[in-house]
Amino acid sequence: MINPVYSPAPGRYESGIRYRRCGRSGILLPEIALGLWHNFGNVNPLANSLEMAHYAFDHGIVHFDLANNYGPSYGSAEETFGMIMRKSFAPFRDELFISSKAGYDMWPGPYGEWGSRKYLMASLDQSLKRMNLDYVDLFYSHRFDPKTPLEETMQALVDIVRAGKALYAGISNYPPEAAAFAYQYLKDRDVPCLIYQGRYNILNREPERAILDQAKENGVGFIAFSPLAQGLLTGRYLDGIPADSRMAKEKFLKSSALTPRMQAALVKLNGIAARRGQTLAEMALAWCLKDDRVTSVIVGASRVAQIEDDFKALENTAFSAEELAEIDAAVQGL
Ligand SMILES: NC(=O)c1ccc[n+]([C@@H]2O[C@H](COP(=O)([O-])OP(=O)(O)OC[C@H]3O[C@@H](n4cnc5c(N)ncnc54)[C@H](OP(=O)(O)O)[C@@H]3O)[C@@H](O)[C@H]2O)c1
DSSP states (O other): OOOOOOOOOTTGGGSSOOEEEOSSSSOEEESEEEEOSSSOSTTSOHHHHHHHHHHHHHTTOOEEEOOTTOSSSTTHHHHHHHHHIIIIIGGGGGGOEEEEEEOSOOSSSTTSSTTOHHHHHHHHHHHHHHHTOSOEEEEEEOSOOTTSOHHHHHHHHHHHHHTTSEEEEEEESOOHHHHHHHHHHHHHTTOOEEEEEEEOBTTBOGGGTTHHHHHHHTTOEEEEESTTGGGTTSGGGTTSOOTTSTGGGTSSSOGGGOOHHHHHHHHHHHHHHHHTTOOHHHHHHHHHHTSTTOOEEEEOOSSHHHHHHHHGGGGOOOOOHHHHHHHHHHHTTO
């Protein structure tokens, strides 16, 4: 049977997707973005990756988030995305918002990680080749490097944008003091930081301490990664650890996270979600999106049915004060 040529759903922008303005910028981002950290590597079946990317785009999820070392193996999620570009998405490049990053370990030796100009410039050139792209929409410094002068890292971002290799610059996992410096440096050079990417979910409230307000005050958007706590905040672990789950791989999500207290909290959260008429995953995403300082959430998925479920979160992102208090009580002391 011949693999058919992809043609996107004509109703993709009327599918229920919504877009929010990213900080003080011209960019609107879908409230849900698809991240390719897991399940798009060369260890994963291409047909499944392709199906998930198509499903996302068919529902107006136009933002795809990558990084140099997503896979496994490192680089292979970008290669998979490059195949998807060539096979399916090339005619729709201007409808897509594609991000990549450099900062974590990518290749051996002194120039393969952290925040030097040498690493960032080389890494983005590699990413563009792997993804079959002339430019990315957004390029991030993936983490703050305490040993490299921040001026050097930021100037690399400025020069990358000026060279047309990225349209916008962003930062991820930066502590608030470094973020303040980055915002000012970039603004002073007319390459304002578009967005801050940070871990944010019902179980991890860290960005509420400073990052969310700071981004808003600086006209910078905020995008939440791991909004489902890598799958913990879904129905996946209510009755143990499924063999095909991320936790079963014991790498990025360890079974030690599923303590009896955590399990009890998840069951309580699931009950609150059920009363709202939502799955736990839907409620967890809605919880992030209730806050207008959050531009978007980046979900990961191992199959289309999960994206389908996650997408339904958009049907109800409002919470009563009682529901919020119940959620807080369920996770208290974890
Ligand atoms: N900037 C950074 O440092 C950083 C760090 C981490 C992630 N990110 C970005 O954020 C993206 C998302 O991260 P993440 O994958 O950790 O996100 P996540 O959305 O918190 O977790 C995704 C996992 O949850 C499970 N899942 C998703 N929807 C589900 C549903 N409806 N029902 C049941 N299970 C469901 C799947 O687990 P199974 O695989 O077990 O099925 C899926 O792989 C990444 O791809 C990446 O783009 C960035």
